[in-house]
Amino acid sequence: MLQQPITAFAEGNLTTDRPLQRRAGLRRLAILAEILVGPGVLAMLGENDGPSMLSYATSGASFGLGFFLPFILLTFAAAYVVQEMAMRLGAVTGRGYGELIFQRFGKLWGWISVGDLVLTNLITLITEVIAIRIGMGFFGVPAWGAVLCAVILVAAGSWGSRYSRWERLCAGLAIFNATFVGVAWFAHPDAADVASSIATWSPLPDAAPSMFLMLVVSNIGATVTPWMLFFQQSASVDKGMTARDLRRGRQNTAAGAVLAAITGCAAFIAATPLFTHHVDMSQYLDGTGFAEALRPIIGVSGAGLFALGLIEAGAIAMLTISASSAYAVGEVVQGAGCSFDLSPKNAPLFHGTNIGIAILAGAVVLLPGAPLMAIALNANLLATILMPAALVFLLIMSNDKMVMGAYVNGKWTNRLGIAIAVLVALAGSAYAINGFLEALP
């Protein structure tokens, strides 16, 4: 009896307090936007780049559903652990990754870290331009046109002198990472098989150790890489995050990991029909690749979506990886401005590095006879091999009481961080040593 008037009162409130309700709705929308637009989501979706998507797709095309699907999910869980540390370091110390290493460990370690980063970033950027070139090639765009688009995009990011503007440009592009979910839909995967492979990690791949190791290392490098640490820590500082924003930063990083895991797994699933139809991928290595190979199986629409997805994956990574190089160089050169909030006139080194490294990567892709596919397949491997050093510094710094105070790593974060560093080091070393021994005459 009592509930009737209360409900009626509540309903009355709903109809008469519409502005209040609208305001609450807008606030919820703003919170959601804050969670979905931020360095964590950009780092994770930025790492779902050209070589990463090609790596997931190669795993799906080579072995079908099975071990690699849950393995990819596990790498995203690992990515959350390390990226959360990077975000926390940036928010609490107000300093970027390169800047902290220079100040706490000295110039030698600082330059070694920045050197590693710039080397892996340049090689990765080359692969991003390759991905854009392959994707645009599907629609008939010539190589020079694809390279020009890639460089213009990075230059557009520098134009405007506002971090928030650059972040919105990246977030707008990142939405199209979801095109891979569309391609997976066209591939008509069996839901029961997908669930079974995630639950049982089987069937195990029937492959030579070198091939298996290459895909394990390549999939790790597709998710956990040095540039992401530099980028998320520096972008968190550039965004103006402080210790008060840690909760939102964690939500943003977790949202990025979940979204990137969904689209990464979608790229894997999208390519599994190539395994079930026994398609020999070697004939597509120098052409338009997966999109071309998938066309007769999933149709022109699905193949076109895959090509569009590759363009997007390359494009967002061009922005974020160029930015991570610019942050690193800008942070270590004293007096050089280091922010998207500064104009190119006030931070010439920062913006020059941002655009210059993109131009350099584009120029390599246009070199006649450059081994583009070999570079694309090896980019993730190099990132995995160099990652342990970056992880060790990350662990030391996030346990540094002098700069982190009460925000140092917890016991479980340290255990997980150490386990990730050891596993990444073991996988990278096993691949490199095995490959070296096989290559010896």
Next chain:
Amino acid sequence: MNNRDLPPLPPMVLSARAQTGLIALRVFLGVITVMAIFTFLHGLPG
């Protein structure tokens, strides 16, 4: 706005063991990187 104008932090004092560990890790990773580059170059066509 970001807070880039913070004063520099003092260098961290690392024990001799920690220094040696870091150098050993870096040398090891350097060797592994050279091996991977060798394998990459060896696998190039032609």
